[in-house]
Amino acid sequence: MTLFLRNEKNETILDIDLYEKEDYIELNSTVCIEPYSKLLLEVFSEDSKKAAKLIKKFDELQELRGWLWEVYFLGGKNTNKEFYNVLKAVKEMLKKVADEYNLYYVED
Numbered sequence: 769m770t771l772f773l774r775n776e777k778n779e780t781i782l783d784i785d786l787y788e789k790e791d792y793i794e795l796n797s798t799v800c801i802e803p804y805s806k807l808l809l810e811v812f813s814e815d816s817k818k819a820a821k822l823i824k825k826f827d828e829l830q831e832l833r834g835w836l837w838e839v840y841f842l843g844g845k846n847t848n849k850e851f852y853n854v855l856k857a858v859k860e861m862l863k864k865v866a867d868e869y870n871l872y873y874v875e876d
Contacts, residue, residue, distance in 0.1 A: 771858060772874040773866055779803040781871065782829055782862070786855055792846040793854055797832040807869065825865055832858065 773782040781803045785796045804826060812819035828835070837846065840854060859873070866873040 769855065770876040771862055772872075772876070773862055774872045774874055775803055775807060776870075776872075777803075778872075781807060782826070784829075784832065784858065784862070786851075786858060788848045788851055791848060793836065793848060793851050795833045795836045795854075795858075797830055799826055799830050807871075811869065822869065825868075829861070829865070832861075 769786050771784040771786065772780050774780050779802075780800050783798045783800065785794075787794055808819060808822060811822050836854065840857065841850075863873050865871065
């Protein structure tokens, strides 16, 4: 499944692929530099503290693969049985960011 955060021009700012491999879940997260940078400049022009939070949040989103392996499955086993629970957790993160920065959450 592919999850996106997009701006009002339908430009992808964040692209996440969450999928099942043979017997485990994999996740790839990509921040698209140009639309992200435009968003950052827009937010920074309004509020530098909010821009600092945006930088931190997108850095965390870029590192979601690490979160999957080092936080979510810490002490547990990464199995396909957890796919929908991981999907739910990632969706919640993205929807929160979308609400905070007037972005759109999209699934494909």
